[in-house]
Amino acid sequence: MKEETKSGKRKVELVVISDVHLGTYGCHAKELVRYMKSIKPKTVVLNGDIIDIWQFSKGFWPKAHMQVVRQIIAWATKGTKVYYITGNHDEMLRRFTGFELGNLKIENKLLLDLDGKKAWIFHGDVFDVTMQHARWLTKLGSVGYDMLILINAACNWTLQKLGKPKISLSQKVKNSVKQAVSFINKFEDTCAEIAIDNSYEYVVCGHIHHAEIKNIEKENGKVMYLNSGDWVESLTALEYHHGEWTLFKYKEHQFAEEVTEDDDDSMIFAEKSTIFNNLLKEINQFTSP
Numbered sequence: 001m002k003e004e005t006k007s008g009k010r011k012v013e014l015v016v017i018s019d020v021h022l023g024t025y026g027c028h029a030k031e032l033v034r035y036m037k038s039i040k041p042k043t044v045v046l047n048g049d050i051i052d053i054w055q056f057s058k059g060f061w062p063k064a065h066m067q068v069v070r071q072i073i074a075w076a077t078k079g080t081k082v083y084y085i086t087g088n089h090d091e092m093l094r095r096f097t098g099f100e101l102g103n104l105k106i107e108n109k110l111l112l113d114l115d116g117k118k119a120w121i122f123h124g125d126v127f128d129v130t131m132q133h134a135r136w137l138t139k140l141g142s143v144g145y146d147m148l149i150l151i152n153a154a155c156n157w158t159l160q161k162l163g164k165p166k167i168s169l170s171q172k173v174k175n176s177v178k179q180a181v182s183f184i185n186k187f188e189d190t191c192a193e194i195a196i197d198n199s200y201e202y203v204v205c206g207h208i209h210h211a212e213i214k215n216i217e218k219e220n221g222k223v224m225y226l227n228s229g230d231w232v233e234s235l236t237a238l239e240y241h242h243g244e245w246t247l248f249k250y251k252e253h254q255f256a257e258e259v260t261e262d263d264d265d266s267m268i269f270a271e272k273s274t275i276f277n278n279l280l281k282e283i284n285q286f287t288s289p
Contacts, residue, residue, distance in 0.1 A: 003241075009040040014114070014240035018047035018123065018206025019230035021089065022065045023275075024055045026232040029064035034255040035237065035248070036071045041080055045110065046072070047206040047228055048087020048123030055089075061275045062268050069282055076103040083110055087207065088125035101283075115243050117201035124207030124227075127190050184210050188225050192216035195223045202226060202245075204238065211236040213247050 003011040021027045076082045082104045086094045099106045109122040160166070187208055195203035196218055204226045211229025215222055226245060229236030235250035 005040050010038060012039050012041045012239050012241050014043045014045065014112075015039065015041040016045045016047050016121065016204055016206075016226075016228045016238040016240075017050075017231070018087070018228040019049045019209055019232065020046075020068065021049055021052040021055075021230070021232055022068060023052045023061055024232070025060065027052075027065065028231050028235055028250075029062065029068050031235055031250050031252075031255070032231045033064060033067045033071060035250055036068070036075075038255065041075070043081045043112075044072070044075055044083070045112075045121055045204075046082065046084045047121060047204065048085050048125070049089040049206065049230075050084065050087075052089045053092050059269050059275065061278075066278065066282070069279060072104075073282055076101075079103065081105075083107055083121075085110055085121065085123055087123035111200075114202065114240060118199070119202040119204055120195055120198065120200040121204040124187065124191070124205035127187055184208055188212070188214075188216065188227075192223050192225050193218060195225075196221040204228070206230070209233060211247055211249075213238070213245055 005011060017032075020029070020032060022029065072082060080103060084093070084104065084106045086097070086106065086108055093106055094108060096106050097108050109120070112119045112121065187205075191203045191205055197220070199221075200223060202224050206228050208227065209230040209232065210227055211234045212225065212227040214225055216225050224245070226238055228238045229247075237248045239246050239248050
């Protein structure tokens with residue numbers, strides 16, 4: 001049953017968001033801000049790759065990307081517990097594991113008790129063979145993926161002008177290449193097997209940009225596998241409320257209100273030092289009494 005606050009925001013016990021990739025061209029920050037502003041969560045888990053530090057050298061940082069950061073800080077300031085779980089694209093933050101600032105805490109993995117059931121939450125790059133043995137290849141693939149997203153955006157702009165539905169080139173590639181489908185299946189099975197061995201009821205991941213909720217059964221037990229997807233292609237998040245998991249899928253018609261922005265375009269492209277200074281400024285405002 002849908003519960004709303006007096007301001008019309010939807011109440012949610014737990015929200016899991018991953019693979020936002022702030023600082024990249026493919027990030028749908030405006031859509032994410034609309035979603036974030038529409039809910040009032042008790043707990044938020046940011047499950048890796050929120051800020052894409054790999055791509056930070058481009059100095060691409062639109063105002064909507066900063067608004068995502070501001071909303072995260074606003075949640076923490078107003079009493080929402082926020083866990084930031086590090087991923088491979090924001091692995092620089094792993095040196096700060098255990099750091100706690102008010103309601104915001106940085107972790108590599110998380111174990112939550114949800115109505116008496118254990119939820120094991122982590123990003124998932126630990127099971128990526130290319131991440132472990134060929135990091136340069138993974139980073140090269142990230143650049144290629146970003147270019148594919150740009151081409152996709154141009155295609156969708158043209159399709160919209162022609163009155164035709166949008167397409168996802170990367171999703172079509174994933175669904176058509178046997179190796180990609182096999183990788184996803186192996187990733188899910190590996191997560192499930194380890195979760196079952198540890199008697200966890202839920203295993204929650206990100207990383208592979210493939211949103212999913214399904215029960216996986218093995219010889220030694222079963223577990224619910226969940227993946228929060230991403231905010232580059234899928235525009236999805238996981239929600240837990242009243243003992244049930246649901247997969248939120250962003251739909252444009254549900255969010256008519258635009259994200260308000262000022263007329264200053266200085267933050268679309270900026271020096272890395274300027275971006276970092278602005279991020280630090282936001283954090284300092286959060287810590288100020």
